[in-house]
Amino acid sequence: QKEVEQDPGPLSVPEGAIVSLNCTYSNSAFQYFMWYRQYSRKGPELLMYTYSSGNKEDGRFTAQVDKSSKYISLFIRDSQPSDSATYLCAMRSYKLSFGAGTTVTVRA
């Protein structure tokens, strides 16, 4: 079993829809949780970073962490074609572990 499980998708939504992305994990030692966005053939870039259970908002993005269920989510409101990318969850104890990434396409 992988430490971090993420549905690879792909996920296709119309412009303006809410995108919902999820990851589950098995390692209780994970303390820091991140979401990265990766455009095709580019390096991943950090979107959200949190270390506690609950919600964190940044513009159209909301990250949610539920440590009791070992479950994290990323919501993208009012999605735009420019949000089309692969989204990777990542979490850290002594090392950073990534999910497989979910490929999202936002249709204009």
Next chain:
Amino acid sequence: DSGVTQTPKHLITATGQRVTLRCSPRSGDLSVYWYQQSLDQGLQFLIQYYNGEERAKGNILERFSAQQFPDLHSELNLSSLELGDSALYFCASSDRRGSSRANVLTFGAGSRLTVL
């Protein structure tokens, strides 16, 4: 531009050959990480250095080696290359231990290796 510089951007070589990938971390960052990303494996952690010393090791093959130099740049050496080594190799850097951003990695644009 993330501030993490990787060279070369693209590399095509033959099986059995050896290549060196280079990474300059973001100014002020002491940690350097190497990741491999292939289509079927996702982003795989290879190795981490902190201020010149090896800090953590992931799924790095014995044919691969890395080092971090006193000026903090790092090199990943891949030898006896196989077709399956074709992948994107990313370098990332992070702030010093104890800082609020020590857990956040900044990635370079990657080096795309094709082994024929």
